[in-house]
Amino acid sequence: xxxxxxxxxxxxxxxxxxxxxxxxxxxxxxxxxxxxxxxxxxxxxxxxxxxxxxxxxxxxxxxxxxxxxxxxxxxxxxxxxxxxxxxxxxxxxxxxxxxxxxxxxxxxxxxxxxxxxxxxxxxxxxxxxxxxxxxxxxxxxxxxxxxxxxxxxxxxxxxxxxxxxxxxxxxxxxxxxxxxxxxxxxxxxxxxxxx
Numbered sequence: 001x002x003x004x005x006x007x008x009x010x011x012x013x014x015x016x017x018x019x020x021x022x023x024x025x026x027x028x029x030x031x032x033x034x035x036x037x038x039x040x041x042x043x044x045x046x047x048x049x050x051x052x053x054x055x056x057x058x059x060x061x062x063x064x065x066x067x068x069x070x071x072x073x074x075x076x077x078x079x080x081x082x083x084x085x086x087x088x089x090x091x092x093x094x095x096x097x098x099x100x101x102x103x104x105x106x107x108x109x110x111x112x113x114x115x116x117x118x119x120x121x122x123x124x125x126x127x128x129x130x131x132x133x134x135x136x137x138x139x140x141x142x143x144x145x146x147x148x149x150x151x152x153x154x155x156x157x158x159x160x161x162x163x164x165x166x167x168x169x170x171x172x173x174x175x176x177x178x179x180x181x182x183x184x185x186x187x188x189x190x191x192x193x194x195x
Contacts, residue, residue, distance in 0.1 A: 013038070013102065013192060014075035017068050018047040021082025021108075022120065023054050029177050030185040034079070037189050048084075056083060058090075058123050065091045074138060077103035077192055081176065082151070083120065085109035085159070089128045092136070103139040105191055106165070107176050108148055110155035117150055130162040140165035141191050145173035145180075 016038050018031055026032070026047035035045045048068045051060045065087055069078065072092075078101060080088040085106045092101065111128055113121045134140060142165045144156035153169075160167040170187065174180030 012075060013041075013043050013077050015044045016046070016077045016079060016192065017065070017088075018045065019065055019078065019080040019084035019088045020047065020050060020053070021080075021084045022056060022117070024081070024084075024177075025049065025053060029081070030182055030188070031081075033184045034189060038192065041193070050084070050087075056120070056123055058087075061087045062091050062094070066094070071095075072099060072101040074100050074102045076101055077105065079105045079107070079188070079192070080109065081107045082109070083123070086111050086124065086128060089130060089133055092133045093129050095136075097136075099136050101137045103141075103192065104137045104163075104165075105141045105143065105188060106156075106159065106163075107143045107188065108145070108151050108156065109142055109159045110151045111159060112155060114150060114152075114155070130159070134163045134165075137163075141168060142166070143168045143170065143176075143188065143191075145169070145176065146171045147173065148175050150175050 020026060020031060026049050031047050035047055038045045046068045048064050050064050069091060078088050113124045140163045142156055142160035144153055173182055176182045
């Protein structure tokens with residue numbers, strides 16, 4: 001039996017929901033590779049196709065993620081990237097209690113407005129009750145790069161602190177996009193499989 005923090009048995013990952021970010025799609029970056037790798041291990045994987053990713057609307061994005069997530073459980077993991085991070089957190093915060101989630105992995109995550117992307121200020125105007133969200137999640141990991149041109153390291157570090165999450169730093173990975181050379185992400189697969 002796998003064990004998380006030593007006190008609660010952790011069920012094997014059976015379902016993974018992947019949430020992409022701004023100006024992205026399910027076919028971009030490392031999402032297809034991760035989906036194929038997880039499905040090869042027997043997990044059911046959904047990569048949420050967020051509506052109009054070039055002009056994100058908070059309500060429609062949250063609706064799409066909410067439908068894909070449904071009712072999470074201890075064998076479910078949510079993986080989110082960039083603007084998908086705050087969307088996934090908001091969906092979790094809106095779930096009726098009690099709920100549980102086996103794992104949450106946030107890549108290039110943030111919750112506050114970014115100097116590099118002022119066009120997203122409206123989307124990011126409201127914060128998330130992250131501390132409440134953290135209580136329902138067995139394993140929490142935040143992954144960031146030292147060279148992200150959009151998300152300052154401090155923004156991801158703050159998110160990790162508020163979530164009481166493990167922080168993993170990958171120098172030179174940029175914003176973890178194909179343009180940064182990130183089309184495969186074995187370290188992320190390891191995080192999901194080792195929870």
